[in-house]
Amino acid sequence: MFENNQHLPQTTPATQAYSAFLPWQKNCIIGLAAFAGWFSSISSFIYFPAIPFIAADLGVGIGKINLTVTSYLIMSGIFPSLMGDAADRFGRRPVFLVALTCYLAANIGLALQSRFELLFLLRMLQSMGISGTFSVTYGVLSDLFTPAERGSYSGVISFFLNTPPSLGPIFSGLLLLRWRWNSIFWFLSVATPFCLVPMAICLPETARNLVGNGTVRPAMSMNRAPVRLLTAPQDGGCDVSCWDMGKRRAVPNPFSSLKLVRRPGTALILAVYAVGYSVYVCLQASISTIFLDAYQVAGVVSGLVYLPFGVACAVSAFATGLLLDRNFRRTAAECKIPVVDARLASSLEEFPIEKARLRTIGLFVGLGAVLLMGYGWLLQFHVTVAGPLVAQFFMGLTIQTLFTALNTLLVDVHQDCPSTAQAACNFVRCEAAAAWLAGLDPLLGHLGPGWCFVTLGAVLFLAVPALHILQRRGMQWRQARTTKT
Template identity: 60%
Template sequence: MEAPSRPDDSSPVYSSFSTSQKRFIITFAALAGWFSSISSFIYFPAIPFLVSDLQVSVQQVNLTVTSYLIMSGIFPSIVGSAADRFGRRPVFLLSLAIYVCANIGLGLQSSFGWLFGLRMLQSAGISGTFSIAYGVVGDLFTPAERGGYSGVISFFLNTPPSIGPIISGLLLLRWTWRSIFWLLAVSSAFVLILMLLFLPETARGIVVNGSTKPRRRYNRPFINHLIPPQRQIEATVETDKKSLDILNPFAALRLLSRPSTAISCLTYGINYSVYSCLQASLSTIFVERYGVSGFVAGVIYIPFGVGCALSAYTTGKLLDITYRQTAAKQGIVITKGKANDLTVFPIERARLRFIIFSTVSSAALVMGHGWALECTASLAVPLVLQFLTGVSIQMIFTSLNTLLVDVHQERPSTAQAANNFVRCEMAAGCLASLDALLQSVGPGWTFVAYGTAVMLEFLLLGLLWVKGMQWRQARVRTDGAI
């Protein structure tokens, strides 16, 4: 019997940051990503007020939703590549600075042209923080502990669908739609200041495991409270040159040529499109079929968001458990603080163990939700189905986000940017056709179609389960990296 495989005990620890430092850093990253999500959902209740004040049509204001989503698909490809090349810290700071300025402008503007342009700028500034946040997870945590912290990021990213419309509704009860953008401006400026003062650089291409001091000033915090107590020499010339490479916004799209990346992103995109259509149709359908008030139309988002948030946290913990179980079956020893060689580790099976079958439950729940609305079932029925759908879909999101970081450890933010491009552009296309589909066939058959698409993911993920490790090993032989 072969001896269990274990990480090289002579190798340095994966991360020199202490546990408490990691938690603070991941909280900063999650907060920045939170603004990426909240900006969409806090905006929806303000649409009727913008129509009235700016004297434009609903269709025109809806264009600002579509344009925001399109920009959210394009700009993370640039931002993710920049974060992998120049570091997480400067890109976080620049993104938040642009976002703050865009929100101030949105709070001051009084014309549709400015609204349209500034919403695009708002998206360009903040949408990439989603990708960088998962890059930080890859920087700080070994694959054995990565699932739980990916769950933390996902938890932050999935509270906005529930609380965004409620915050917006409460603000609109007392103030105008401008208060929404002022709230975003002030809160994001506060996070920007905290990051400027405390956030250290974590990109492994610049600080390795955190023990190397970055040579460039913009990679260093003003207050060193969150850097490892023992730092070695400054970054080598080779490491510094890497950060000076020419920025390539197409690097993210090139990753889609890898079969495992393409399958992960396509699967994620299908789920995100269904998720977006569920969210976009909730208030309209409930107002039409159940006659609920405007405030209740905001409250009905809570079950879905709560299901997503709870699932994000618990799935992260499950991913760490399945990683350990898979390692034990393979005779691989996990050493705390040391990373296993994923070239010989079936990471796809560790990450996909649960979600291959959750695609079936997600498909059934989506179809059931559609027919509950079609038949105008008791209000409790679609709300319960929303909660369960949120649990099931979020399990897929968290697992795939973690897997993308695992198989692109050299460029985690770029990989997330590729995923962001696919999911946003697919969602934009589905949202553009959603109203016409609902009007022509009703919610029942509309969500049967969406559920069928989710069901097809079973085949895609099954292929990734079987072939994923083989594809990675072939890539190591040709490219030298997984």
């Protein structure tokens, strides 16, 4: 990754710490990055409960308002491809600042408009601004932490990204009690500066192709924080040009992330992620309308029905992170490699990282698929509302393990371009989810909740054999590619 950086210190992981940032600095940096990613998630979940109110206020059908969800997902897949490549080229800091600024402007516009056409277009702009922060956050994860540490910190990131499924609908319900649906966008407009301002003031650059392990001073002022509170001690060895200037002038390529799909292991990771995420989005998007029809929930209660699934996802994300680190140590012990070995920080070519990350995940995914099928029939027969809510909780505990594990694995197998890899994941998962979401209402209408969720559960179950193949063949595919290159 550093071959074009003649000015970077010529050190190896054996003689230099993987990251020079202090532990408390790394915690603050990853917290700020995860907070930015939080807005990417909250923007969807604060919107779902308002869909019936927006449809009634604008005089259009719910199916038409669902198109604004579909358009949001489409842009969430396309635009991060540009932002991910930009983050790997120009650094994490400038991309975060540009993204949050655009997001703030889109929220203000959404709060002020009252026409479906403007709602549709501004939701796309909102997605363009914030969706890429998800991939950049995982780039920061790769910058600061070794593979042995990434599991638990990936769990922390996933925890941030999975509080919106529970908090977003509650915020939305409370706002809708007092004001019109526009208030949810005013809320986002007010909340965004609490992340944007601290980032502008003190977020340092972490991209390893610009600052190494944090000890190199970035050449461009846009990569420097005005207040150096979170900046690692720097040796001053690179004050003019810390990477190849020809690469700096290059225009980010939105298609560079899609080149990764040509790798068999990456393609399988993205396919499994797309299946799980499509099911996840369909489940979340259907809650407000299904519970309104079956149980006549409204107001704050319409937000509270999202709470069990959201809480379970957040708890599962944190717990899965700890499990991933435990499985990493267990796999390293089986391979007789100490987890502090420098080889595991610089290269994973000879280490079965796929096995380390996925060895217990298939069981949880299979259980989640079975629970999803049962959930549909609970809704079909209108059992007491406690039944579907309990099922949601256990579905959140099981399905979330898939996302935390695959996000960590993507960073592990693409340490040279983690943000680009996450952008490729964004594209595949969001376009797949948009396609499934477009057909969700007809599917529910023709099959009813019972057979609809049986279908979704069967699709999710396909991930189990795919994960098994990835564990067995992943390292072989990586080694074959290295040999071919």
